Amino acid sequence: MAVSWTAHRFAGGVLALDLANTVVLRGDAVRGFDRFADLAELPRFAAAASHHRSAELRGRTLAVANAERAAPAVIAVRETADAAFRHAANEGRLRCGALGQLLEACAAAMAGGEALELAAELRLVPGEAAVALETAAAVSALSLLRPAMIERLRVCANCRWLFLDSSRNKSRIWCDMAVCGNRHKARRHYRRSREVDHAPQD
Numbered sequence: 001m002a003v004s005w006t007a008h009r010f011a012g013g014v015l016a017l018d019l020a021n022t023v024v025l026r027g028d029a030v031r032g033f034d035r036f037a038d039l040a041e042l043p044r045f046a047a048a049a050s051h052h053r054s055a056e057l058r059g060r061t062l063a064v065a066n067a068e069r070a071a072p073a074v075i076a077v078r079e080t081a082d083a084a085f086r087h088a089a090n091e092g093r094l095r096c097g098a099l100g101q102l103l104e105a106c107a108a109a110m111a112g113g114e115a116l117e118l119a120a121e122l123r124l125v126p127g128e129a130a131v132a133l134e135t136a137a138a139v140s141a142l143s144l145l146r147p148a149m150i151e152r153l154r155v156c157a158n159c160r161w162l163f164l165d166s167s168r169n170k171s172r173i174w175c176d177m178a179v180c181g182n183r184h185k186a187r188r189h190y191r192r193s194r195e196v197d198h199a200p201q202d
């Protein structure tokens with residue numbers, strides 16, 4: 001069934017993390033799955049990301065000219081970004097090997113955008129031309145390699161998605177309060193009511 005690319009699926013805060021989050025429940029062999037198992041989702045993700053990430057993309061649109069051809073580079077950036085930034089979110093530090101693999105994937109993904117100009121802080125500059133999804137994802141990943149960004153990387157306590165905590169006091173624990181925060185609250189409430197039900201009678 002086609003994925004509905006709702007705003008919630010862009011809770012990562014930046015394109016590179018939204019892309020990492022296209023694997024659902026990563027590491028869970030039973031319930032985990034890849035939204036790009038059907039490559040037809042690549043251009044659909046790109047179209048939705050063009051909308052939800054318009055500020056980061058400076059109004060440019062993301063292009064997937066040929067999903068099969070783009071997939072290896074997109075997936076390579078996705079997987080290496082997830083590994084590097086998940087470690088950084090958990091440990092507050094980058095691992096040399098994971099960073100090397102991310103840079104290698106980014107180099108390959110950026111090769112197709114040789115003429116594309118970037119601002120000094122590694123952002124796209126405004127323009128009319130569409131940007132290949134893998135190139136924009138690589139630029140997005142590189143833009144996270146700053147102390148101010150690394151220290152805001154988080155893993156959602158409910159769904160394990162990566163997200164950038166842009167809250168003022170850096171205290172967010174859910175990728176999306178409306179979804180994961182509420183699910184957690186509902187579960188806690190359910191557990192409490194069960195505990196009351198099963199409390200020994202005296």
Ligand SMILES: [Zn+2]
Pocket residue numbers: 156157158159160161174175176180
């Ligand atoms: Zn979550």
